[in-house]
Ligand SMILES: Nc1ncnc2c1ncn2[C@@H]1O[C@H](COP(=O)(O)OP(=O)(O)OP(=O)(O)O)[C@@H](O)[C@H]1O
């Protein structure tokens with residue numbers, strides 16, 4: 391926007407107000423839906439219209455939450471899962487981007503590897519879970535590697551595609567300045583791929599959660615995924631439901647964080 | 661003094677489907693300080709020729725010399741301005757125009773002062789922290805010109821630098837660019853589709869044939885009026901004659 395001193399007409403003020411009012415309305419409706427959903431759940435379960443043994447009940451979940459908090463396990467589980475996800479996510483993005491850079495640098499290599507990448511991309515990486523557990527043992531490392539694998543190939547492919555779509559003429563322009571290949575990478579290829587990288591990040595957040603939860607299903611002794619599968623086995627639906635809700639909140643927060651990077655790095659777009 | 665010499669240039673593009681002969685045996689000598697316009701039918705090989713001179717494409721045959729030195733890779737005696745301004749959207753105008761200096765590690769006080777001066781002169785000083793998308797087409801084009809001039813090249817290659825502009829802006833920017841370039845004593849090769857533009861700016865107009873590009877004719881442009889400017893010469897009596905000669909040479913048909 392141009393930084394001019396602004397004096398608005400009456401009509402414009404009314405317009406701004408109505409936009410704001412609409413936003414508020416949407417927000418309150420969203421909150422209301424949430425409240426109504428949980429209230430209905432509670433009431434229906436209370437009057438045994440739905441079976442709390444099968445679907446749990448908000449008040450029981452809160453009781454369970456307090457119990458978990460009191461014996462000090464709540465944050466341990468949340469922390470473990472978030473830790474695994476963040477490490478898997480960051481590694482997937484960083485390693486994927488580095489490999490994409492290597493492929494951009496050596497075109498021959500990228501042509502050679504292309505069919506392998508396509509196959510790896512099509513393969514459901516979860517299928518490799520048992521092998522990884524066999525190799526690195528039962529534990530956090532296995533979970534992180536599963537999460538990493540899920541996001542890695544997608545990152546390589548999408549970021550490398552982004553690199554290849556960079557305007558040839560912009561590269562030519564840099565060459566007329568006498569730029570080296572590294573400078574071309576630094577000044578054009580990477581910055582103009584920032585939007586691609588950020589959208590890869592957004593996809594990776596979701597994928598990393600999938601990887602971590604599946605990994606925890608397979609091997610974990612702690613974490614939200616462990617609580618979910620353990621709760622299911624001992625018929626403790628309070629535990630399962632509560633974990634899923636905590637998981638949704640954590641996943642949402644992480645996504646919101648990544649989305650905020652977009653505003654930060656793509657400021658020039660608006 | 662001969663600044664630039666292209667000697668028997670031929671270019672053939674190879675693709676799997678076949679080969680395209682873009683330039684055939686083209687020779688051209690350009691004097692220091694001369695303003696040359698290349699005109700020719702679309703797709704005849706004009707941009708290809710500029711790419712060869714800039715050292716971006718190796719010709720299949722022939723050689724290019726600048727100050728009697730053979731060109732094999734991009735030289736910093738040459739500044740190349742493309743048809744599109746290619747400002748980097750993620751950099752501010754200021755960051756854009758220092759790009760070349762940054763790459764060549766020449767960000768010293770003297771160069772920056774010169775840039776500041778040029779920004780002021782071309783009316784962009786108060787816009788230097790804006791992003792390209794916040795500027796008009798003409799302003800963007802001027803920014804691209806400053807970016808090219810920042811490296812102080814002796815020779816400017818301009819590939820239809822004004823086509824993105826509307827007619828009025830185009831006249832004004834052409835006038836601007838002409839003054840800047842003449843003030844700084846640059847040698848220029850410019851590609852254009854606009855015959856009037858070619859006449860109003862050039863010392864010589866080089867008319868190219870259909871692909872593969874060969875020189876059909878070279879026309880020396882002289883005006884009897886004093887203090888030549890691109891806008892003024894459009895009124896000159898010779899203007900129409902030059903226009904007709906080039907028009908005939910180009911032999912444009914619409915089929
Ligand atoms: N990289 C390339 N590979 C193969 N053929 C090419 C390539 N670049 C250009 N050509 C062909 O070479 C010919 C000349 O192209 P060039 O871009 O030099 O024309 P031009 O005179 O600049 O055209 P215009 O006036 O439309 O810009 C065209 O027929 C084009 O199809």
Ligand SMILES: [Mg+2]
Nearest residue numbers: 706707708819
């Ligand atoms: Mg062209």
